[in-house]
Amino acid sequence: MDSRLIMHRTSKVEWQESPVMVRGEGVWLYDEKGRRYLDLTAGNTRPVHIGYGREEVARAAYEQMVRLTYMTPMQYRNEPSLALAKKLGEIAPGKIEWFTFVCDGSEAVEAAIKLARHYNYFNGEKRRYKIISRRGAYHGVTNGALRALGSVLPMRHMMEPLGPGVIFAESPYCFRCPLHLSYPACDLACARDIERLIEFEDPEQISVFLGEPIQQAFGAYAPPKEYWPLVAEICRNYGILLIDDEVICGFGRTGKWFGIEHFQVEPDLMTMAKGISSGYLPLGAVGCTEEVVGPIETFYHLHTYANHPVSCAAALKNLEIMERERLVERSRKMGEFFLDALKELEEHGLVGEARGTGLWLALDLTADKKTRSPLPQERISRIVRRARDKGVIIRAMGSALEFAPALTIGEEEIEEGVRIVKEVLEEEEKRGRS
Numbered sequence: 001m002d003s004r005l006i007m008h009r010t011s012k013v014e015w016q017e018s019p020v021m022v023r024g025e026g027v028w029l030y031d032e033k034g035r036r037y038l039d040l041t042a043g044n045t046r047p048v049h050i051g052y053g054r055e056e057v058a059r060a061a062y063e064q065m066v067r068l069t070y071m072t073p074m075q076y077r078n079e080p081s082l083a084l085a086k087k088l089g090e091i092a093p094g095k096i097e098w099f100t101f102v103c104d105g106s107e108a109v110e111a112a113i114k115l116a117r118h119y120n121y122f123n124g125e126k127r128r129y130k131i132i133s134r135r136g137a138y139h140g141v142t143n144g145a146l147r148a149l150g151s152v153l154p155m156r157h158m159m160e161p162l163g164p165g166v167i168f169a170e171s172p173y174c175f176r177c178p179l180h181l182s183y184p185a186c187d188l189a190c191a192r193d194i195e196r197l198i199e200f201e202d203p204e205q206i207s208v209f210l211g212e213p214i215q216q217a218f219g220a221y222a223p224p225k226e227y228w229p230l231v232a233e234i235c236r237n238y239g240i241l242l243i244d245d246e247v248i249c250g251f252g253r254t255g256k257w258f259g260i261e262h263f264q265v266e267p268d269l270m271t272m273a274k275g276i277s278s279g280y281l282p283l284g285a286v287g288c289t290e291e292v293v294g295p296i297e298t299f300y301h302l303h304t305y306a307n308h309p310v311s312c313a314a315a316l317k318n319l320e321i322m323e324r325e326r327l328v329e330r331s332r333k334m335g336e337f338f339l340d341a342l343k344e345l346e347e348h349g350l351v352g353e354a355r356g357t358g359l360w361l362a363l364d365l366t367a368d369k370k371t372r373s374p375l376p377q378e379r380i381s382r383i384v385r386r387a388r389d390k391g392v393i394i395r396a397m398g399s400a401l402e403f404a405p406a407l408t409i410g411e412e413e414i415e416e417g418v419r420i421v422k423e424v425l426e427e428e429e430k431r432g433r434s
């Protein structure tokens with residue numbers, strides 16, 4: 001098909017070649033040529049938690065469209081956004097109880113940073129503007145989110161100069177520790193160093209610490225259990241707000257409603273998207289505590305499509321399905337099954353480590369098992385392409401292969417996916433040897 005479509009983060013040569021997807025059902029996708037794919041990525045960017053093709057969600061959106069298509073987030077409220085805010089208050093961790101809705105994860109990050117700045121402003125702390133993010137972080141593509149982006153560097157570098165004020169701490173990536181230490185002898189040096197950064201940057205100028213509970217960039221990487229409590233304590237001591245970016249982890253991806261629940265930490269703000277609506281309609285959200293919203297007289301923010309009634313109605317139906325089918329619990333159980341299957345591949349010459357939390361998993365690939373040097377990108381891309389040729393969609397993430405299927409996936413589908421992954425790894429290893 002001759003295409004005039006500009007694709008995102010896809011090399012131009014692929015604009016004419018990449019598959020045209022026409023239909024989805026459960027964890028299966030079909031392209032225009034009738035080829036079937038097992039999607040182990042829930043739509044490649046991982047939002048489709050409840051699987052493709054749920055008529056119930058379409059019906060909820062349809063009914064809301066007919067009833068009230070649209071209403072501004074300014075000076076008027078609408079029923080679905082009120083109901084969704086109430087629902088999220090029931091499932092969000094800690095004291096997160098106020099919510100606002102935007103269109104995606106990047107906008108949620110942007111709005112969370114702004115909400116935090118409003119809190120600082122109305123509290124008379126107008127000098128607080130800096131953001132602590134981490135090398136290896138991913139928080140999206142709008143200005144504030146892009147600034148706080150410590151991976152996919154071409155994205156950030158091409159748009160520079162961006163606004164000042166982002167400080168990058170090291171990430172807790174123990175498999176290839178950026179500080180060349182090993183856990184637990186390191187005594188969490190990557191977290192403790194944040195205090196030194198804060199002192200250096202002037203604590204009174206720092207507004208927020210922004211982080212994903214489990215990080216995307218290294219391949220679904222969970223930090224040691226002490227990491228988040230330590231970071232939260234440091235932030236609290238300096239009056240710095242903690243933004244928990246749940247855009248991927250949220251809504252059951254990691255076997256709990258939210259990723260931060262694995263670490264017994266209560267954030268001040270949370271960002272959400274993806275699984276909130278399972279991708280049926282665009283939606284992002286920011287949650288915060290009463291303490292954060294308390295001093296704010298007006299939130300000086302306005303998107304035409306914020307608090308959108310149709311997206312919120314679809315999200316409500318999505319959450320209803322997740323609860324009815326106990327998909328959070330299923331994510332935990334199927335995640336264990338998936339991880340066991342991936343662990344069997346650890347014997348393989350190219351596999352450094354199999355890891356995962358719930359249905360967010362990765363195989364970290366190495367060129368050398370002893371030094372753990374990452375497998376070159378072109379080899380990882382070839383593995384991903386070969387898997388797709390064989391009908392299985394996976395994605396590359398740093399030096400890893402990443403898996404994040406719909407939470408509805410079954411054992412047979414996992415087994416089939418892992419069998420194909422094993423096959424392409426073997427082919428790639430042979431190729432490397434020849």
Ligand SMILES: Cc1ncc(COP(=O)(O)O)c(C=O)c1O
Nearest residue numbers: 104105106138139140245247248
């Ligand atoms: C942790 C995190 N934050 C923010 C974003 C940006 O979300 P979106 O792509 O919906 O703008 C992403 C996207 O993957 C993400 O993983």
